[in-house]
Amino acid sequence: MKKYDTIFLDRDGTINPDPGYINSLNDFKFYDFTFNALKNLKRLTKQFCIITNQSGVARGLIDPDNLSLIHDHILNRFFDEGLNLLGIYYCTDHPDKPTRNRKPGIGMFEKAALDHKIDLKKSLMIGDNLCDIEAASHCKMESVLVLTGKGKKANVSPNINPTYVSENLFSASKILRDSQ
């Protein structure tokens, strides 16, 4: 079982269903398997970090105050489950005008690394979108593409090649737990 400095998690389509631009805590729910999965992953790392693109803010579809409420809810739930979540880094950029914070840019990873002294090369990214995998490869970290959310439609290409592909976060946690 390989250990990671930090396990980075995408949000929508990875730890919660992605109906698109969630603008209310009422519309946010974790997958049923999320916390069982994270308990498996807790054996592989001492800390987690969420990195999420939230262009809905720039599009005027997500109210920043509602986003804060959702993120407070996530932070509280991780705390209640005994999971060390370093933070939730989010990027509100519109895809037409992305800064290097918007995945596949690595700005948010670099910020997290600086804030928490994370060794990115010894970390892992789990996400449902090829932009998650691409960002991970720019950071030279391993990655898992989960086939929930956008992962269902993702076509892995030779340039963007996740270390693992798995049905969802729970099956991914088992693969990682049982791997060398």
Ligand SMILES: [Mg+2]
């Ligand atoms: Mg996603």
